Amino acid sequence: MNEIADRNLAVAPRPRASRLRQAALPVAIFAVLALMPAAAHFGASGYILALMTRTMIYGLAAMSLDLLIGCGAMISFGHAAFLGIGAYAVGILSSHGIDDVFIQLGAALAVAALFALATGAISLRTHGVYFIMITLAFGQMLYFLFTSLAAYGGDDGLSLSRSHVFGLPVLRSDLTLYYVAFAALLGVYLACRAIVASRFGRVLRGIKDNPVRMQAIGFAPYRYQLTAYVVAGMICAVAGVLLANASEFVSPAYVGWQRSGDLIFVVVLGGLGTLHGAILGAAAFTLLAEFLSGLTEYWGMIFGPILVVVVLFARGGLASLLRGTR
Amino acid sequence: MTGDALTAPVLRLTDLRKSYGALRVTDGVSLAIGPRELHAIIGPNGAGKTTLVHQISGLAASDSGRIEFYGEDITALPMDARARAGLVRSFQIVSILPGFSALENVALAVQARSGSSFRFTGDAAAEPALNDVAMTLLARFGLASRAGFTAGLLSHGEKRQLELAIAMAAAPKLLLLDEPLAGTSHEESSRVIATLKELKREVPIILVEHDMEAVFALADRVSVLVYGRIIASGTPDEVRRDPEVRSAYLGDEAAEAMT
Numbered sequence: 215m216n217e218i219a220d221r222n223l224a225v226a227p228r229p230r231a232s233r234l235r236q237a238a239l240p241v242a243i244f245a246v247l248a249l250m251p252a253a254a255h256f257g258a259s260g261y262i263l264a265l266m267t268r269t270m271i272y273g274l275a276a277m278s279l280d281l282l283i284g285c286g287a288m289i290s291f292g293h294a295a296f297l298g299i300g301a302y303a304v305g306i307l308s309s310h311g312i313d314d315v316f317i318q319l320g321a322a323l324a325v326a327a328l329f330a331l332a333t334g335a336i337s338l339r340t341h342g343v344y345f346i347m348i349t350l351a352f353g354q355m356l357y358f359l360f361t362s363l364a365a366y367g368g369d370d371g372l373s374l375s376r377s378h379v380f381g382l383p384v385l386r387s388d389l390t391l392y393y394v395a396f397a398a399l400l401g402v403y404l405a406c407r408a409i410v411a412s413r414f415g416r417v418l419r420g421i422k423d424n425p426v427r428m429q430a431i432g433f434a435p436y437r438y439q440l441t442a443y444v445v446a447g448m449i450c451a452v453a454g455v456l457l458a459n460a461s462e463f464v465s466p467a468y469v470g471w472q473r474s475g476d477l478i479f480v481v482v483l484g485g486l487g488t489l490h491g492a493i494l495g496a497a498a499f500t501l502l503a504e505f506l507s508g509l510t511e512y513w514g515m516i517f518g519p520i521l522v523v524v525v526l527f528a529r530g531g532l533a534s535l536l537r538g539t540r
Numbered sequence: 541m542t543g544d545a546l547t548a549p550v551l552r553l554t555d556l557r558k559s560y561g562a563l564r565v566t567d568g569v570s571l572a573i574g575p576r577e578l579h580a581i582i583g584p585n586g587a588g589k590t591t592l593v594h595q596i597s598g599l600a601a602s603d604s605g606r607i608e609f610y611g612e613d614i615t616a617l618p619m620d621a622r623a624r625a626g627l628v629r630s631f632q633i634v635s636i637l638p639g640f641s642a643l644e645n646v647a648l649a650v651q652a653r654s655g656s657s658f659r660f661t662g663d664a665a666a667e668p669a670l671n672d673v674a675m676t677l678l679a680r681f682g683l684a685s686r687a688g689f690t691a692g693l694l695s696h697g698e699k700r701q702l703e704l705a706i707a708m709a710a711a712p713k714l715l716l717l718d719e720p721l722a723g724t725s726h727e728e729s730s731r732v733i734a735t736l737k738e739l740k741r742e743v744p745i746i747l748v749e750h751d752m753e754a755v756f757a758l759a760d761r762v763s764v765l766v767y768g769r770i771i772a773s774g775t776p777d778e779v780r781r782d783p784e785v786r787s788a789y790l791g792d793e794a795a796e797a798m799t
């Protein structure tokens with residue numbers, strides 16, 4: 215049945231109408247997010263605002279992972295490392311009295327880029343399961359490094375106060391932080407869309423489709439994949455900077471393999487390779503976890519099976535479910 | 541251009557070897573391909589033809605020996621570097637980008653040799669400079685009406701033609717074709733043979749092929765590979781008459797069909 219549907223798709227070169235339909239979902243997502251605070255105003259505003267801020271931050275992190283998994287066929291099981299790098303850049307610098315968000319962001323991006331370059335250069339020499347395992351190992355390496363940082367809270371983590379912008383504590387306002395996260399998410403989404411459509415992105419997608427064919431026409435996959443790995447790591451570090459500000463706290467748990475696994479899950483749940491699916495996945499993941507954990511202490515026993523069902527029955531994730539057909 | 545460039549071999553293999561465990565799959569192959577030549581390599585199943593193609597294209601490393609391409613030693617280069625140098629191959633089992641349109645399959649090969657691909661903005665699928673060349677090639681291989689179709693859903697014969705279009709888009713200075721007729725219907729294969737007749741006027745070709753009719757219709761020279769060794773090499777007539785070839789490979793029936 216699917217075969218037939220696919221064939222019809224193939225026979226008709228994409229009409230304009232379907233392009234509009236493709237744009238409809240991302241536009242709707244960002245419209246909802248933009249208006250969210252106004253709606254929240256009538257309810258338990260602080261709580262919902264904080265929850266949605268966290269959702270957008272995880273969406274941002276997951277989107278950068280989608281660039282790797284969905285576009286570049288690099289299943290990284292250590293992506294939370296970059297979340298941790300971003301968060302600890304804020305935590306460590308602010309504990310030394312450096313509150314400026316631009317310095318913190320600059321440090322986060324620089325360290326993330328270096329970490330991605332070093333670990334990516336090694337990881338990308340492997341493929342398949344080995345790539346998954348080695349990225350996991352690098353992630354855990356960073357996890358243990360952070361737990362050993364006694365000066366910065368070690369296992370327990372570190373409380374911090376929010377970053378300053380040009381010396382002003384504007385991020386103190388939850389609403390401002392919400393819109394900063396929103397702007398970051400929108401900016402990254404547009405940037406990722408551009409990358410995916412660009413020459414570079416097309417090479418990356420080609421490598422995912424058939425790496426040997428790409429080599430046979432002259433592309434060396436390694437260089438393109440390593441570049442994507444660095445870009446994705448840097449984007450995720452931005453999410454880390456935001457996460458530290460949102461929770462006013464950093465801890466090694468941000469870097470743990472469970473967190474990396476959650477990110478993979480969010481991407482698959484939302485729909486691989488769609489970018490905006492990462493936001494849907496993050497929303498479903500955080501809201502469901504929040505809702506279920508309010509119901510019962512054993513919420514994990516309900517959460518797990520739901521995830522399995524979605525992965526099994528909603529191939530293409532929430533993004534394709536909401537779009538109707540695929 | 542010097543006289544030398546007109547006659548010097550474009551590809552020279554010297555004592556190429558490769559083993560898989562105890563199995564010597566390529567056992568001392570030496571070969572020179574001229575600049576205007578279509579050189580066919582024939583041999584029974586398992587003779588090591590595909591392995592040789594892998595070694596020449598750089599998909600498989602050689603244990604020993606030397607590969608020179610237009611006078612340059614390329615033995616240590618990876619496949620993508622050899623492709624950029626103009627050593628372009630096709631695959632016995634069709635290899636395309638199944639999720640991309642036919643047009644994008646060809647446009648990517650054009651992109652590979654036109655400017656940097658480290659560009660992060662701009663819609664690559666809408667670059668006229670790439671699409672125009674790709675479209676011309678698709679038309680040439682009879683696929684103009686298939687440009688927007690998902691490549692993975694084309695018929696087998698169309699995929700074969702598409703793979704040739706991709707190869708030509710990569711600006712080959714030598715084409716290395718591994719059984720381009722494998723799995724095609726009779727009509728499809730006559731279409732491919734006609735295409736190859738055209739291509740051989742533009743670019744030197746190494747053609748690995750099973751179809752004797754095609755080989756003897758197309759080849760300027762033929763080499764016979766058996767158990768990783770070239771047991772005969774020459775014009776189609778010479779090879780046809782070679783007694784060793786007859787007994788070792790062609791067999792009485794095939795020999796009869798060829799005369």
Ligand SMILES: Nc1ncnc2c1ncn2[C@@H]1O[C@H](COP(=O)(O)OP(=O)(O)O)[C@@H](O)[C@H]1O
Nearest residue numbers: 560563565583584585586587588589590591592
């Ligand atoms: N990757 C490999 N590992 C082990 N043996 C191989 C491999 N590739 C090919 N062979 C063996 O090498 C021999 C030659 O194979 P191949 O080059 O595909 O022959 P041909 O293309 O002439 O049919 C066969 O016996 C095959 O089983």
Ligand SMILES: [Mg+2]
Nearest residue numbers: 589590591632
């Ligand atoms: Mg073969």
